[in-house]
Amino acid sequence: MPIFIDRRLNPKDKSLGNRQRFLRRAREDLKRSIRDKVRTGGIADLDREHAVPMPRKGTDEPSFGDDRQSGRRQHVLPGNKTFSPGDLIDKPGGGGGYGSAPGTTESEDDFRFVLSREEVLDLFFEDLELPDLVKLNLKQILSFKPRRAGFAASGAPTNINVGRTMRNSHGRRIALRRPKQAEVDEIARQIAELEAKQASAAVRERITALREELERIERRRRRIAYVDPVDIRFNRFDPQPVPNANAVMFCLMDVSGSMGEREKDLAKRFFVLLHLFLTRRYERIEVVFIRHTHQAKEVDEQTFFYHTESGGTVVSTALEEMHRIIQERYPAAEWNIYAAQASDGDNFATDSERCIELLDRKLMRLCQYFAYVEIIDERESHIFGSTENGTSLWRAYNAVDGKWPNFQMRRIAAPADIYPVFRELFARQPALRKSA
């Protein structure tokens, strides 16, 4: 007799360590894949699993191998039908060896694998240089609370729904004609009555018949259970995220000609990060996209990021549009309002005053948080650095910045510059609440 070992209950993820090593190895490629996802996908799409193509760089395992394009070989193959010695056969295209087994290299081309949400976020956070505590905060999933959601045929005994179960059992008993207790009692009563009478032959016969009937009924009652396992229903619970509140996030962006690919890419990451933060704190988030040149318009995400428009730059139009939408659809009493604005700082000369007024008088009273990023050239970053001077919009916003604690502004030239804009947001979460 051999030794048997049941390993089915052993831990499964034996190769988890290998997976982590592999992901680290292919980090650069994977990061690029995720960056492409951010670039092409919606800003709310990032926060889940993603299938990514197999990284090529850094993950090949070289060894000495023959060059298929050189030398003389012999192949032995099965299944000759018509060939005789001396026949010539054209080589199939591509020049690969005929008898070569299909190597893994060709089929790995369309090979994709799934990165978990955690891994995706890790890769996304990489150049953003978020502090660890913040990363943890963003990765945390909301707490869930079970909510009743119909019935199920299986479950824990504590969740049995008695009403439902008894209803099923009742229906089944009727359908299968299970004799009722009353019928049993009735026959028993009749037998008792007859037994009390004189014992004539007819009565005895009747008693026997009744006894048989009683036995039949009781057998039937035993066979058709009062409550059968098929009747049992359980209360089903669905995990529901704990309702927090609703939030709306306004994305404002200058789309005039001066905003190129790089600027838009940076702006997008900025929006994604704010969105990620909001998804952690609020149950429901709506995103409103407003783009502007010399006039502003609410658009869908696709148009927002991918369509360009020509025209001048009047920032206040976007702020007015935002104010209008808030008035129409998002009353500040019910919604937490967040705004993120990205621009290259250009503005029509006299418009900046108007922007200050709009923000100061109206918007900042409604918003939880207003983040402004000015995307500058990397070469300019050391010139402007931290000076107060800058574009007209920058100078105007500087005035607002001093007055409102929930206003943040920042010049960014690289992904790593984005996070500081949100530092306040991540650091002082409870304090923000009351400023609303």
Next chain:
Amino acid sequence: MVSQARKSELLFSGSDWNFAKLSRVYDEIEALGTEELGLDIYPVQMEVISSEQMLDAYSSVGMPLMYRHWSFGKRFLYDEFLYRKGARGLAYELVINSNPCIVYLMEENTMALQALVTAHAALGHNHFFKNNHLFRQWTDAGGILSYLDFAKSYIARCEERHGLAAVEAILDSAHALMEQGVFRYHRPPKLSSEQQREGLRERLEYEERSFSDLWRTLPPSQGKTKPEAGDEILAERKKSLKLPEENLLYFLEKNSLVLEPWQREIVRIVRVIAQYFYPQRQTQVMNEGCATFVHYTIMNTLFDRGRISEGAMLEILRNHSNVVFQPTYDDPRYSGINPYALGLDMMQDIQRISTAPTAEDRDWFPDIAGRGDWRDTLLDAWANHRDESFIRQYLSPALIRKWRLFMLADGADEPHYEVASIHNERGYAKIRSALAQSYDIGASRPDIQVVDVDLLGDRHLRLQHKVKDGIMLEGQSRDATLRHIRNLWGYEVSLAAIDAGTGATLSERWTKEL
């Protein structure tokens, strides 16, 4: 009543398995195998695993224990992808050449499949592992599991102490040379026992601990004496190099001047594992053929004796015929010769030649034709052959005709293949020899050797690739592999391609050109 009696003889009924049934079936199969076929096996340890665990086992080259490396993670993702997509099923079993012989059974298998797998792996493969001369001489079935355990924990400790990146760099380089990390011609030095290894490690650790950097800063005493001592050491070292050396990993492990003791140990671990798998690669056809022949014979015997029901037998036969399916060369499913099919057919052919030979068989196989003792012939073949010699010895003209084998001559610079031989009188011997040749790992892998090291000068390591039939090395992977060798050697490395026939140098590649 008759059916009642038959039923009680059945080893199992229904498709569900349990440990009692498995054990009953195993005992029966073992008795049959040892008595009827004369098999001789290691004790068996059967482990039941789930499909996820089977995928895990795949990624660690089928071993129950393995050190961690990213390439296994890549393998796992790839296998998982194919499995999830439905492009490939999982093996029903996995068997490890160890003592006791470990057989993994998948929990999803039906009882009939478990019986099949038991006969295939626990008897067939097990017998082959225990008796084939390659496995007996070159691998240490008793020690492999404890060695892997040591390897895993040793590499984990190195990762802790020296960092993941440093360990990974060494493993990458060593993996690149796994093909060149085996002794082909002489027997490998015996695996030292656990105690010896422990002792060696302790000594190295002591040296590391007691190493004091202070000594290095002492001014050189009397400039003259040193070079002389150095000369002696170097001369001694060169003498001990025993060049040429075909096992590159062994050479680098013993002679590299830049490897730290722990790096040497890692190179050694990779080399030992490569050596352990080397016999398996040389005996694919025989190993699978032996296992398939054994399960086919045993299952049929059980069925004839009424121990397996017809339903179960049908299921077994269906799986059996899937395993030994051989598409022809023009079939889209063709992906080379199926070792299960070729092995089984050849062994059944031996059985036929022993019991019912034709005149042709008597001509070709005078020693075994009509002797009737096919069991002994097979046992002898299983014990003493590898694929190449087995085919060279036993592939019969009848089988060549049955398979309709033909041979193509393929010159890289010609636009056509030429049909060189087909299954006729003139072609039998040529096809047999060409097929045997294609299973000769030693001949089909690039032959690369260390030929010279200038230890006194610039420590330039010279490698030589013997080019046979004009088959060169693929350029990109050659350069990448050379870089790995340079990492392990620490100094300049060059690889010369020498034509095996004429001895002319065809090309030479230096690491400084990379």
